[in-house]
Amino acid sequence: MPSSQDSATKSIRLHLAARNRPASWLAERLGVSPFWVSRRMSGATTWDVDDLDRIAIVFETSLDGLLADAEAVA
Numbered sequence: 001m002p003s004s005q006d007s008a009t010k011s012i013r014l015h016l017a018a019r020n021r022p023a024s025w026l027a028e029r030l031g032v033s034p035f036w037v038s039r040r041m042s043g044a045t046t047w048d049v050d051d052l053d054r055i056a057i058v059f060e061t062s063l064d065g066l067l068a069d070a071e072a073v074a
Contacts, residue, residue, distance in 0.1 A: 005046050009047070015066070
């Protein structure tokens with residue numbers, strides 16, 4: 001069973017792909033470095049709830065919606 005971290009990363013990848021945007025685009029929108037996003041996308045550093053909430057805002061969805069998107073595809 002995938003962890004919540006894996007599910008969050010999967011959902012973020014899906015949202016980026018749907019918009020045909022790279023992770024660097026997300027980093028720019030969040031005001032963080034591409035390295036910051038890369039470390040979390042690779043699993044080297046975990047997402048926290050505040051990170052995910054900010055990402056949900058970028059993708060114009062709720063936190064629940066962001067996490068549910070990955071589960072729907074699983």
